[in-house]
């Protein structure tokens with residue numbers, strides 16, 4: 001795998017290593033940086049036998065299906081992040097008590113050549129009211145898809161694909 005950092009950000013040396021893009025080490029000055037996984041949330045909105053998918057309008061995976069959600073901010077808990085992201089993306093007010101924990105699943109998120117690794121936390125939430133896109137820069141459109149008709153090849157992120165396959169399609 002190509003290294004994403006060529007120089008040490010502390011001393012400028014090129015005597016650096018970054019095996020598996022986990023722990024960056026400068027052999028010249030001893031600088032160490034851990035490229036730790038980031039935490040993210042995804043919300044599975046359910047309306048009877050249908051799940052709400054968002055068509056991504058930005059890379060990575062522009063044009064592919066995704067779930068509402070995003071990265072957890074510093075000092076924010078996962079439920080608050082899920083409510084905030086849903087409000088930002090869909091203009092929908094939900095509360096932590098409506099979220100039912102489903103599972104966690106690792107994901108890869110390549111953004112501007114930096115391969116972030118995340119742990120995605122999945123919640124399910126019932127939804128009866130009509131919903132529309134607020135963050136049109138991020139989401140092109142919304143689709144309610146009946147669970148048996150979910151096409152895994154149209155889902156962008158491996159975490160979402162895995163959760164759909166393990167917890168919904170194989171029930």
Ligand SMILES: [Zn+2]
Pocket residue numbers: 008009010011012013026027028029030031
């Ligand atoms: Zn250094």
